[in-house]
Amino acid sequence: MDDDVSFNIVRSLKRPKEAKKQKEKNNSKRIKSQKSDPPKPAKKENDVSLVQLLKEIPQRIPFQGKPTKTTFSVALPVSLVQNIQTDELRAYIIGSIARTLTIYGIHEVILYNDIGEEGYEWQEYFAVNLRFLETPQYLRRYMFPLSDELRNTGLQNPLDAPHHLRSNEWLPYREGVIKLEPKGGTSKSGSLAVYAECGLFGRIEINNPKALKELYGTDLFCLDDAEEEVYQRVTVRLDASSLNECKRRWMEQKRGIYNAHETTLSGSLVAPDEPQCMAGLYWGYVVREVDRYNAVFEGCPFNQNGTYDFKIGTSERGDIYPKDVKVPKFDHLLMVLGPVQGLESIVENPQENVDAYVNFCYNQRSRTIRTEEALTICLSQFFAHYSI
Template sequence: MAQKHLSIFIPASIIAETKDLRIRTYKVGLIGRSAAIYKADRIVVYSDDSTKEEVKFISDVLTYMNTPQYLRKKVFPLTRELKNVGILPPLRTPHHPTGELSLGDYRQGLTIKRTKKGTMVDIGAERLALCKEKLSVNKILSFKVEKIAKDNILIVPDIPEFYWGYKTISTYKNIYQSIRMLDPKPDLVIGTSRYAEPITSVLDEVKERLKGSKHTAILFGGPYSGLHDLISDQKEREVIDLEVNTVPSQGTKTVRTEEAVISTLSVFNLLSNAD
């Protein structure tokens, strides 16, 4: 079965409601955790009248979360923006291993230096591993463990077929432009809105569209502007294939974006796996 892909679009304005860095970090952490639970491959952070600093903050926190613990200190300098990352929930995905290294394991590794034999890579083991290929230095890549000996660990570049975390894309563009520039292009774009048809009334159509989609993109609005405000031009709205309300009969006046993400992804996960 061909692997299906899922991208979610998040507005940078989700953190505009507060200046508190701890709360901002926590809100972004909820989105990263939700994306990992429901196997989103990409998180696209778009600008909806937000600042470049807000876009970058969200992107940096999401990228930090997705980076294996054993590489974080080497990749991320301690900055004011990342001082609260200790409150982030762990992803506990396959690329964040907690056990001993075993033959056949997949690991993400940071390329440290090139030698005559190849490239030395930090994969979170007691010593650096050797990849016999000449690779660019200071890059995080994925590898498979081919040999574990007393004097060396041999690895080869490889990406597993199972879920391997998400990629964060910060576009600094509006949502319409962000959709158009996504590569590979989604073949099904779903908008979420409280003004749309309740998903319960279009379940069969949603299930059928999901079944035929290889790359689904789900769009979320922000605390100040919903999708109808962000994509108001009729021609631009044609980029959306389907629009649904995934929290019908909500008990609160508003549903925050981070709440909408986990609610929506939960619904679509059930529909994607239904017979």
């Protein structure tokens, strides 16, 4: 016992000396490394790194996930809106569908015609309303002229998606429009500045106007009619100085100071999927229309070969999820919903077109489930057991 005590005393006396030597050794290493490290290149004023972008995202923005290129697509039948009794109720249900797509972060909705010639009119109505709802409010007057299809939009609830920003809110990314010009203006293109309207306190001057063709496939000078007003929707990433100006204005408004003075900002055009791929932000859905059921499985807009690597068909006759269905890792998933009578009423063997034929509501008590109800059930059940 005495030996143990004496050993502890001796060891405790040695510790301060050893610690001092180790500290001096570490300091000498740090000094050497500081001398040998090459100088870092000067950072440009408007450079915005990914780390800085993520720090600039306010906490009030809806769910910010991890950066990913994975997509989720949903296919819906046009007969869904035909079966609704009134125009007012039809508009409201489409609004609820758009909110469901946004809540679960769906990237593409495909509308397929399942009722023949009569279906094309309903398909157009369905698509216009979905696109209108997905477009930020401050851009709708540029993108959607007055029409009968949109006469009941006042009954539709807003999506409140991350890209639906108000003028006093800021993010590194923002949706905007660029006004396209007549073809005769090409000779002046070298000296003409390009601006995007993004619903802020000033226009955004585009630093890389050539990207309009590269990213969106549109020439700035492409109109045949000089009196025609056509706008191209774009995604803009603000540069550092413009982002700071947005933050400053936001802080002023929080203190009750309202500055009506307009300021020209600057930024760069980026691909529409960059907010999700780089910052993990959900950035809305695209609408695709097809004239037949089989065309649903072709033309995926997210890859070069136009295919989905995992396809799910939904039916009360399918395998029970998640008990009997295992979802593999995927890049682009497609979930196909049928009309009230089911996918079996469209094709003879719907199982042949998909990788999994699934029943997401195996204990239903009603004889039928409407498609808009099935959409919510299927997505809620899927994401309860799987995360993108």
